[in-house]
Amino acid sequence: SLSEKMKTVRFTYFLAFFSYIKGQTLQRSLLDAAMQHSNSQNYLEENLRDIISIMVAQFLQKSTYEEVQTIVEELLDFAEKCKSLKLHESPLECSYQLMTTFLEHICNNQGMVDKHVFSDCCNVNNTARHKCFLLNKKDDDNYREILQIPNLEQICEVNKGNQVLVKKRYIYETSRKHPFLYGPTILTMSACYETAVQSCCQEENKTECFQIKLQPIRKYMREISLRHHHLCEIGTKFNHKVAKAVELVLLTKKQPKANFSEIAKLAADIKNLHQTCCEGNAVACVFGRSQLMNYTCSKQALLSSKITPCCALPVPFRGECIINSENDNKPHLSSLPLSRFTEDRFVCKQFTDKQDDFLQE
Numbered sequence: 001s002l003s004e005k006m007k008t009v010r011f012t013y014f015l016a017f018f019s020y021i022k023g024q025t026l027q028r029s030l031l032d033a034a035m036q037h038s039n040s041q042n043y044l045e046e047n048l049r050d051i052i053s054i055m056v057a058q059f060l061q062k063s064t065y066e067e068v069q070t071i072v073e074e075l076l077d078f079a080e081k082c083k084s085l086k087l088h089e090s091p092l093e094c095s096y097q098l099m100t101t102f103l104e105h106i107c108n109n110q111g112m113v114d115k116h117v118f119s120d121c122c123n124v125n126n127t128a129r130h131k132c133f134l135l136n137k138k139d140d141d142n143y144r145e146i147l148q149i150p151n152l153e154q155i156c157e158v159n160k161g162n163q164v165l166v167k168k169r170y171i172y173e174t175s176r177k178h179p180f181l182y183g184p185t186i187l188t189m190s191a192c193y194e195t196a197v198q199s200c201c202q203e204e205n206k207t208e209c210f211q212i213k214l215q216p217i218r219k220y221m222r223e224i225s226l227r228h229h230h231l232c233e234i235g236t237k238f239n240h241k242v243a244k245a246v247e248l249v250l251l252t253k254k255q256p257k258a259n260f261s262e263i264a265k266l267a268a269d270i271k272n273l274h275q276t277c278c279e280g281n282a283v284a285c286v287f288g289r290s291q292l293m294n295y296t297c298s299k300q301a302l303l304s305s306k307i308t309p310c311c312a313l314p315v316p317f318r319g320e321c322i323i324n325s326e327n328d329n330k331p332h333l334s335s336l337p338l339s340r341f342t343e344d345r346f347v348c349k350q351f352t353d354k355q356d357d358f359l360q361e
Contacts, residue, residue: 029216033188033195033317043315044287047187048079050171054183055102055282057175059133062116065172075102095283103129134280137179139229152210156201167194178221180229183282184289185221188320192217232278244271255304256330262302269295286316293319304328 044051052075056068063071078101079094106112107122107129121132159166171190174181196217200209234243247267255263269292277285296303297311297318306328310321 029192029196029213031313031317032199033192043290044283047286048283049076050168050187050190051183051282051286052076052079052098053168053171054175054186055099055280057172058137058179058181058280058282059102060106060112060116061138061176061179063112063176065169068172069168071102071105074105092284092287095281095287098283099130099279099281103133106133130279134278137280139178139180139225152200152206155197156206159197159201163194163198166197167191170194174221178225179280180232180278181221181225182228182277182289183285184316184319185224185228187286188316189217189221191317228277231274235275235278243274244268247271247274254325254327257328258303262299266292266296266303289319290315293322296322 049072052072053068056071056075057063060068060071075098079098106116106118113119113122116136118133118136121129121136124132155166167190170193171186174186174190178186193214196210196213200206200213203209231243231246234246244267247270248263251258251263251267251270273285273288273292276288293315296307300307300311304325306325307322310318310325312318313321
C-alpha cells in the first residue's frame with residue numbers, strides 16, 4: 001500500500017541520516033582501547049561470560065546485577081558442555097541451544113516469571129515463546145549510565161581494587177537499559193569505557209577527563225541504540241526485501257566503488273545478521289559480526305579504501321570502526337552504465353525475468 005511505502009521511505013531516510021554520523025572522537029576512543037587489546041583467535045570463548053551477561057540482562061531488565069550473574073554461571077555450565085560440540089566450530093548451533101536453555105530456565109522459576117510478568121510467554125512454546133519475550137523488552141528513553149556520573153572517586157576506588165567489576169557493572173547497566181543494542185557494540189564500548197576509566201583515574205582533574213573521554217561514548221551509545229531498535233522494527237513490520245533494500249542503500253553510499261554483486265552479497269549478509277541480533281541471541285550476534293567483518297576486510301581492496309585502518313584493529317574494535325568509517329569517494333558518474341536500465345532494448349525482459357535483482361541493481 002502507499003502508506004506502507006511511505007513508512008519504508010521514512011525508515012530509509014532515518015537510517016541514511018545515521019550513516020552520516022561523523023565519529024572522529026569515537027574513533028579516537030576505539031583506537032585508545034584497541035591499543036590495550038591484542039588480537040585473539042578465541043575471542044568468542046574468552047569473552048563468553050560477558051556475552052551471556054548481555055543476553056541475560058537484556059531479557060531480564062528488572063533483575064539485579066547479582067541475579068544476572070547467578071543465571072550467567074548456570075548458563076556457562078551449559079556452555080562448557082556445549083564445548084564438547086566444539087564451540088569454535090559450531091558456535092551458532094551452540095548459541096541457539098543456549099537461548100532455548102535460558103528461556104526454559106526463566107519459565108521454570110516461578111518467582112522470576114512473576115517478577116517480570118512472563119506468564120503469557122511461558123504458556124507457549126518454542127518460536128512463539130521467544131517472540132513473546134522479545135515483545136516484553138522495554139527501551140529506557142531516560143537512560144543515564146549509573147556508573148559514569150555521580151561519584152567518580154568511588155569508581156576509581158573500585159577500579160583500583162577490581163577493574164573487572166567496573167567493566168562488568170557497566171555491561172550490566174548498559175544491557176538492561178538498552179535491550180535492543182547489539183552485543184558486539186556493548187562489548188566494544190565496555191572496552192572503551194574501561195580504558196577511559198583507567199586513564200582518568202590517574203589524572204588530577206578526574207571530572208574533566210571523564211567528561212571529555214566518556215561524552216563521545218555516551219553520545220554514540222544513544223544514537224546507535226536508537227538505530228538498532230529501528231532496524232529491528234523494520235524486520236518486524238516489513239518483509240525481508242525492505243530490510244535488504246535499506247542495507248543496499250546504506251552500503252552503496254558507504255562503498256560506491258564496489259561492484260553490485262559484492263554489495264548485494266553484503267546487503268543480504270547484513271540483513272541476516274540484523275535478524276540474528278534482533279532476536280537477542282548475543283552469542284550468535286557477536287560471532288556473526290566477527291565473521292562479517294573478517295569477510296569485509298578480506299575484500300577491502302574491492303570495497304573501500306576507508307576501512308584499511310579499521311581492518312588492522314583487533315576484534316571487536318574493527319567492527320565498530322568499519323561501521324563508523326567515512327563514505328568512500330564517489331566514482332565518476334560518466335562511467336556508470338545507467339543507460340542499460342532505461343535505453344537497453346532488453347530492459348523489459350530483464351525486469352520480467354529477475355525483477356527483484358534488476359530493481360536492486
